[in-house]
Amino acid sequence: MHMSTVPSAASPVFAPGLVHTPFTPFASDGGIDFERYGRLVEFHLREGADSIAVPMHAGESVSLPLAKRHRVLEFVLERVAGRVPVIAHVSESGTSMAADLARHAQQAGATAIVANVPYYWTPPQPMLVEHFAQIAAAVRLPMFVHNFPEEMGGVKFNAASAIELIERSPNFIGLVDSSLDWQYMIELLMLSRRVRPSFALLSGSEYLISAHAIGATGSFCALAGIAPKAVRRLHELCMAERYEAARPVQDAIAALRMAIKPGGVAALKAASQAMGRDCGSVQPPLSPLSEADGARLSLALSKIEMLGDEPRGW
Amino acid sequence: MPLVLKGVMQSPVTPLKADFSPDLETFERLLDFHVRTGATAISWPHHKGESLNLTIAERKRFAEVAVRTVAGRVPVSIHVSALAVEDSIDLARHAQAIGADAIIAITPYFWNPSPQAIHDWFMRLGREVDLPIIAYNSPSYLDGVEFTGELITSLLEKLPNLVAMKEASFDSEKFLEISRAALAVRPDFSLVAGVEFLLPSIPLGGKGSYSSAGAICPNLCTRLYTSCVEGRWDEARDCQYKLSQLWQLFRDQYPSSLKGGMVIMGRPVGPTRPPLPTASDKRIAFIAEQLGELGILDSEPHGW
Numbered sequence: 195m196h197m198s199t200v201p202s203a204a205s206p207v208f209a210p211g212l213v214h215t216p217f218t219p220f221a222s223d224g225g226i227d228f229e230r231y232g233r234l235v236e237f238h239l240r241e242g243a244d245s246i247a248v249p250m251h252a253g254e255s256v257s258l259p260l261a262k263r264h265r266v267l268e269f270v271l272e273r274v275a276g277r278v279p280v281i282a283h284v285s286e287s288g289t290s291m292a293a294d295l296a297r298h299a300q301q302a303g304a305t306a307i308v309a310n311v312p313y314y315w316t317p318p319q320p321m322l323v324e325h326f327a328q329i330a331a332a333v334r335l336p337m338f339v340h341n342f343p344e345e346m347g348g349v350k351f352n353a354a355s356a357i358e359l360i361e362r363s364p365n366f367i368g369l370v371d372s373s374l375d376w377q378y379m380i381e382l383l384m385l386s387r388r389v390r391p392s393f394a395l396l397s398g399s400e401y402l403i404s405a406h407a408i409g410a411t412g413s414f415c416a417l418a419g420i421a422p423k424a425v426r427r428l429h430e431l432c433m434a435e436r437y438e439a440a441r442p443v444q445d446a447i448a449a450l451r452m453a454i455k456p457g458g459v460a461a462l463k464a465a466s467q468a469m470g471r472d473c474g475s476v477q478p479p480l481s482p483l484s485e486a487d488g489a490r491l492s493l494a495l496s497k498i499e500m501l502g503d504e505p506r507g508w
Numbered sequence: 509m510p511l512v513l514k515g516v517m518q519s520p521v522t523p524l525k526a527d528f529s530p531d532l533e534t535f536e537r538l539l540d541f542h543v544r545t546g547a548t549a550i551s552w553p554h555h556k557g558e559s560l561n562l563t564i565a566e567r568k569r570f571a572e573v574a575v576r577t578v579a580g581r582v583p584v585s586i587h588v589s590a591l592a593v594e595d596s597i598d599l600a601r602h603a604q605a606i607g608a609d610a611i612i613a614i615t616p617y618f619w620n621p622s623p624q625a626i627h628d629w630f631m632r633l634g635r636e637v638d639l640p641i642i643a644y645n646s647p648s649y650l651d652g653v654e655f656t657g658e659l660i661t662s663l664l665e666k667l668p669n670l671v672a673m674k675e676a677s678f679d680s681e682k683f684l685e686i687s688r689a690a691l692a693v694r695p696d697f698s699l700v701a702g703v704e705f706l707l708p709s710i711p712l713g714g715k716g717s718y719s720s721a722g723a724i725c726p727n728l729c730t731r732l733y734t735s736c737v738e739g740r741w742d743e744a745r746d747c748q749y750k751l752s753q754l755w756q757l758f759r760d761q762y763p764s765s766l767k768g769g770m771v772i773m774g775r776p777v778g779p780t781r782p783p784l785p786t787a788s789d790k791r792i793a794f795i796a797e798q799l800g801e802l803g804i805l806d807s808e809p810h811g812w
Contacts, residue, residue: 377755405680408748
């Protein structure tokens with residue numbers, strides 16, 4: 195395991211490696227099913243998570259009221275019990291609300307926090323810098339920003355803004371990119387190296403090859419809940435810069451992603467169920483896959499040979 | 509000559525005289541410069557070559573000069589995309605008649621064509637000529653009009669001469685979708701990147717790229733390609749970061765900033781046709797400063 199947490203006066207150091215982002219298991223009454231959540235945590239630890247981040251969008255963070263969001267983090271911290279670092283997702287619309295989540299994460303014992311741009315407001319760049327700077331200032335924990343324009347109303351956290359934030363916030367140590375934009379990733383690393391050489395780029399999706407070639411050192415992978423062995427293998431081959439060997443694995447994982455993408459979290463949960471790990475239904479306003487979409491997904495999954503090597507059940 | 513796409517292929521700019529008329533003599537010099545400094549292929553006129561601001565007659569004259577001057581030293585492809593489909597067909601037939609090695613074509617301009625319309629257009633173009641065709645995918649410049657995996661599968665099943673794609677989405681998901689679809693039908697299909705994004709694309713199976721900055725820094729282009737194929741990733745990152753800075757510099761008022769940069773490198777190629785601006789003295793001075801900071805002035809050839 196190649197992660198470490200070393201406090202430093204200047205900028206905290208934390209290399210999260212391969213980060214698993216568990217789904218949130220729900221019971222039929224809409225409550226969190228902690229019995230299954232416990233088994234899910236063990237599954238992720240057994241299947242190669244270097245770190246665990248909860249509750250990400252794949253864990254339906256935005257559908258959890260505050261008390262449940264706190265509870266999820268506390269529960270996962272208690273179950274993981276220091277075996278790997280736990281990263282708390284603290285995205286909110288309001289800056290003070292996000293900062294409160296960050297403070298809670300620190301008190302509860304999380305290793306780091308990760309935040310998206312604020313929901314709904316589509317703020318201009320200076321407001322984004324201010325938002326993240328205030329969250330960072332609320333805690334001593336290392337902070338990652340997640341850049342995912344496609345999911346966040348087209349709002350992108352520009353490379354120039356990231357540099358401003360690095361200059362303001364000593365604990366802003368890395369960016370998780372889901373834009374998949376080559377020029378953006380290159381620009382970010384090129385510029386950040388001048389002001390914070392240790393600044394990390396992590397991939398926010400399972401497209402690891404290009405991101406690692408550019409200089410990424412880890413990733414957040416929701417598909418680790420479906421195909422953890424392939425994701426782990428891809429991560430290790432990319433860490434070793436063995437891209438040619440990584441290509442067939444990357445191709446198979448891309449096929450899995452494209453099968454799941456149209457259905458979003460509902461499709462992730464349906465695929466998890468197909469792999470023998472029933473995490474219950476998605477919560478409103480999301481709805482489960484229609485019968486036709488479910489059938490399309492099953493057909494697509496049946497064509498992905500790689501899944502034959504993946505663990506079934508808990 | 510057989511078409512093998514690999515390495516950094518050059519798409520020359522179009523030299524113009526002060527009155528904006530074609531400067532064929534300087535074009536010959538530029539073609540020679542590219543071939544001498546490591547271009548693995550020549551392709552003309554990409555958008556960087558102001559294709560859409562040239563008349564069809566002018567495009568034919570330049571194309572003839574390109575094929576004649578390169579004279580088989582490396583393959584020559586002709587970009588046949590034009591606003592009118594009839595013009596594209598005319599340019600494609602002309603390319604074949606003058607002995608070009610391939611043609612390259614983008615999805616149709618302006619009309620936001622449906623996938624079916626893109627399909628029908630490439631089927632027509634592909635049957636019109638007996639030359640290899642390179643399809644050109646550029647969703648960010650064409651308002652999201654693009655090749656999907658499904659579309660490329662369907663074309664490859666019917667068009668034996670569709671051999672490659674210039675894939676300029678610069679996005680791993682799109683690149684992989686096309687690559688997975690194409691290689692399943694045609695294992696020797698080639699994907700090449702639009703500008704020198706070799707570091708993210710070669711590890712994904714890309715064969716090479718066209719080039720933005722090749723008339724400025726051919727040595728850097730060659731070093732990037734070589735370090736990628738030889739797996740020297742630290743060196744590749746160093747080169748790629750530099751070339752990305754150059755792309756940021758030149759894409760502003762493309763290609764006039766590039767032509768401005770060529771003045772500094774001792775290879776002037778004249779103005780840029782309106783509505784594109786011609787680089788001002790102030791802009792040229794700014795570019796000179798940037799090229800100096802990146803070490804280009806000391807490490808790259810000056811003059812022809």
